Amino acid sequence: MTFTLQQALIPVDQGYTTVDVRVVGDTITAISPSLEVVGTVVNCENKLLLPGFFNAHTHSPEMWQRGVIPPLPLELWLAELYDFAPLEVEKVYLSALGTAVETLLSGGTSVVDHLVLIPGQEIETIAATIQAYQAVGIRAFVAPLIWDQSLISGIPSGENQAENSIPGRSAQEILQMLEEAINKFHKPEAGVYILTAPTGIQLCSDELFVGCGELSDRYNLCRHSHLLETKAQQLLAQEKYGCSAVEHLNRIGYLSSRTSLAHCVHLTDDDIKILAETQSTVVHNPLSNLRLGSGIAPILKYRQAGVNVSFGCDGASSNDSQDLLEAIKIGSILHNVTDLDYQHWITPRQAVEMASLGGAKGLNLGEQLGSLTVGKKADLVLYDLTNLSLLPRTDPIGLLMLGRPTQVVDSVWVDGKRVVENGRVSTINVDDLKQELFAKSEWVTNRKSKTVSEFEAHYRSVMGLS
Structure with missing residues (x-):
């Protein structure tokens, strides 16, 4: 799979810049303000790209x-x-x-x-x-x-x-x-x-x-x-x-x-x-x-x-x-x-x-993953900066890290494969998963743990609790 991310916002030392990112197979091969389009084009306007x-x-x-x-x-x-x-x-x-x-x-x-x-x-x-x-x-x-x-x-x-x-x-x-x-x-x-x-x-x-x-x-x-x-x-x-x-x-x-x-x-x-x-x-x-x-x-x-x-x-x-x-x-x-x-x-x-x-x-993979670097694996996340929880516009990373972002992930690539697109996981049916989790569980209140009852007095004694 080859694709080009166009007009993505990325962090740099002096703030942010807008770039194109080319991915060939599982690897980032180029990052530049203006790249020749190769493969599928992904429009990243008003979106933040991070590792x-x-x-x-x-x-x-x-x-x-x-x-x-x-x-x-x-x-x-x-x-x-x-x-x-x-x-x-x-x-x-x-x-x-x-x-x-x-x-x-x-x-x-x-x-x-x-x-x-x-x-x-x-x-x-x-x-x-x-x-x-x-x-x-x-x-x-x-x-x-x-x-x-x-x-x-x-x-x-x-x-x-x-x-x-x-x-x-x-x-x-x-x-x-x-x-x-x-x-x-x-x-x-x-x-x-x-x-x-x-x-x-x-x-x-x-x-x-x-x-x-x-x-x-x-x-x-x-x-x-x-x-x-x-x-x-x-x-x-x-x-x-x-x-x-x-x-x-x-x-x-x-x-x-x-x-x-x-x-x-x-x-x-x-x-x-x-x-x-x-x-x-x-x-x-x-x-x-x-x-x-x-x-x-x-x-x-x-x-x-x-x-x-x-x-x-x-x-x-x-x-x-x-x-x-x-x-x-x-x-x-x-x-x-x-x-x-x-x-x-x-x-x-x-x-x-x-x-x-x-x-x-x-995980001993610092040379392969963890940053937007040419030659590293394309494990990438694209965040939608027009989402209400990331507005009004100030510092994109500040909004993401310090705010309460909800449903802000637009796309995700792992090893160069797109697994989230337009905010939805594309590899499995999440609605089916939710139904399965609901069907195989039940509401639970007031259950009693036999082992907690056995351990509690000893724990409280050891920890100096009256």
């Missing part, structure tokens, strides 16, 4: 529980989540479709799915998710979420003994499953990438982390994990290792330029130095951190230390949305209350760079 953003951390199957889990901290929220997790592959497929559509329509061209697996159907879960993402046409980074310790192990105070391992799910068995998935599904040329992704120090043994690191090295894969999302996890790390979780992961070799870490709320200055030295990426998930009371990640400190930062929505029942523009806005302005020096605050243009190039760097 596609990365939804750099989410859990697509959580969509089935959006809006229903009550206000709980992460450790108890997880207990309820897993009590009611979907156990049907068809539901996993539908929620991945929904996640892809919502990401595309809020400016994202790539999604990192820290995928919750159906026990005993792990390969089928991964296959269904990939099938959904390929049907929609989004660039998919599938990170099978794995752990080898029981859920109670995630709460501090003497609960992390060997007997808490999950029956029938040894680290070696999990790693064998993961290697099978890598061999079957990792196909970057088709826009599908497998990541090694232990859930975090709270539920994973060193054996699992080290094994994931070895698979990552053997197959040249990126690595992903949650890290120090809550105060409880900070306490747990001291209990398990006698040092911070960052120090420990560095000692066992898990941190690297191919490692992205979700949340990173409770880190010390020494931890931040380690992340900078290892060139690890932090994925900022501000909405779930607020929803679960986890805290505010010190993103301004990370940026000042030279740590790469990107944005994620997190799962659709800890954020209850997959609106990437909303996550970027909150993730930018939230930190105006954590640092009085306004010269450190995140500008709209910096937010765009974090969401695009920051996401690409976190």
Whole structure:
């Protein structure tokens, strides 16, 4: 496919300029104020062209529980989540479709799915998710979420003994499953990438982390994990290792330029130095951190230390949305209350760079994606500047990042293929998807989680709550 985007507005150092952009196949081949038309012409007058953003951390199957889990901290929220997790592959497929559509329509061209697996159907879960993402046409980074310790192990105070391992799910068995998935599904040329992704120090043994690191090295894969999302996890790390979780992961070799870490709320200055030295990426998930009371990640400190930062929505029942523009806005302005020096605050243009190039760097693809650059892949988003929520005319990127843009995405290309046109996903029938999601769900109120009831007294005791 060859096409020419005509009269697109793009940001430059001194403001904005209007250019034509030529795409041949999957690659941007020319950017200039006036190009000879080659291939299909796309009229971009009064439209802003930006590189596609990365939804750099989410859990697509959580969509089935959006809006229903009550206000709980992460450790108890997880207990309820897993009590009611979907156990049907068809539901996993539908929620991945929904996640892809919502990401595309809020400016994202790539999604990192820290995928919750159906026990005993792990390969089928991964296959269904990939099938959904390929049907929609989004660039998919599938990170099978794995752990080898029981859920109670995630709460501090003497609960992390060997007997808490999950029956029938040894680290070696999990790693064998993961290697099978890598061999079957990792196909970057088709826009599908497998990541090694232990859930975090709270539920994973060193054996699992080290094994994931070895698979990552053997197959040249990126690595992903949650890290120090809550105060409880900070306490747990001291209990398990006698040092911070960052120090420990560095000692066992898990941190690297191919490692992205979700949340990173409770880190010390020494931890931040380690992340900078290892060139690890932090994925900022501000909405779930607020929803679960986890805290505010010190993103301004990370940026000042030279740590790469990107944005994620997190799962659709800890954020209850997959609106990437909303996550970027909150993730930018939230930190105006954590640092009085306004010269450190995140500008709209910096937010765009974090969401695009920051996401690409976190997945070791900074040379291929994340900016409007000749030679890079054509993952592009066109925004309609005549939309009411982007008017009256002021600064286009300021309006997009600081406003409340609704239905502003006009077109999206992933790998040079147009997957959104005139504000509508063109690869699948979204009306059919909505009907399926409605038909396979029901209104839910006042449900009770058995596991929350079992964990709550212990959690409150450990956290010093009366």
